[in-house]
Amino acid sequence: MIETHAHIYSEEYNDDRPAMLERAWKAGIEQIWMPNCDHATIDGMMKLAEAFPGKCLPMIGLHPVYVKNDFEKELQIMEDWLSRAEFIAIGEIGMDLYWDVTFREQQEKAFLYQCGLARRHDLWIDIHSRNAFWEVVKLIEDFADPELKGIFHCFTGTLEEVKKAIELGFKLGIGGVATFKNGGLDKVLPHIGLEHLVLETDSPYLAPVPFRGKRNEAAYIELVAQRVGDLTQTSKEEVVAVTTRNALQLLKSADHGL
Template structure:
């Protein structure tokens, strides 16, 4: 089965000692492409070095992560724009709103998201959204910016069936990861009611490892565990889930 990890921080410090082994292990597990979301200016070098080490397999995005939006966020966004003007990226992201850790910079997060939504439209790129404890706030801004051309992913989707319907109405996809395997993850109430055409698979590694690795470092090689659980919850053959979610990701990220 050909698989895609649509969201992986494989360039992070957690993979410093064994990155090549982790990428090889992912390939052995059928994961042919790993899409890498950017965080801020400090992650760009490591991300692009990873791309250079694994061309065609590890593919970068460019954006500013909401938890790294501070008072100097405009300077960070100038850098994002500079890079988008300079070379090709698979998407704008990871961006959005995060109200889990800190609400201090909500206004700045909203402004940063608006800017990145416009950048996605200008560069004709999909946008990858982070919505932790902030689905409604993020949705509102994306819906306001949607002019029929915006596409993207609500990364790490763990919302309600009603929120899943809203994502579909926006013509966006839902990124499904390790949370699907958690006992109280909530996706058992959502996935039976959505279509495979609306999903992509992801790990968000090194975070949110699926059962039975929960609490340990996550990695792209664990995508088959997410696939297995999605297939169970949707009562579909694993091959069908693999084929459709992989094609969804490739169609979205076509460079």
């Protein structure tokens, strides 16, 4: 399995990170993709990438929740890192209109700038779009580069949104919400081909049932795979095989071939 989105550098793992990672490897996870948040998360992320080469793979980007008035300074830090280290994607980037809309304009500018970084460096993008799916879609369409590809991380949308994301050439990141009783994905996933999906946990957030409300971890991706299988009337093994292939195609598109 490939875990396409986990904040394993989070301080929530400071007491048991080695054990948490060992559980992930034992669960059959071959790679953990690490999205960045802002300048403060880079060092911890890069230490893990160095300690587990080929297994813990870093992205670089400015998360929309961390976009403030100084966002241009943060973007410069991201760009500097791109010139001196290897990353698999620009992420996580996007818009978040759930917590605060104060910096909406800055979020839009930061997203478009980072889309430009992705294209200049032949990378894909990992999108956070909480309460902002159509706003992000408009920005992608305004950016108007058909080669821009990536993942709508933590996808919980409607079939109409599924259709649009696929039309744009993006994969859908499915995580613990798929196991929630009122998560809504039970009405959507049966109508989506596995070729459009990748698996994630968004650890330490959004733990799947039966761990909902507790700290999430990468090993729980097994529960997500099983739930996707149940909803699509497919075996867990087939879900793992297809979503892993989808994830590897993204890496190949970024010319990393890992």
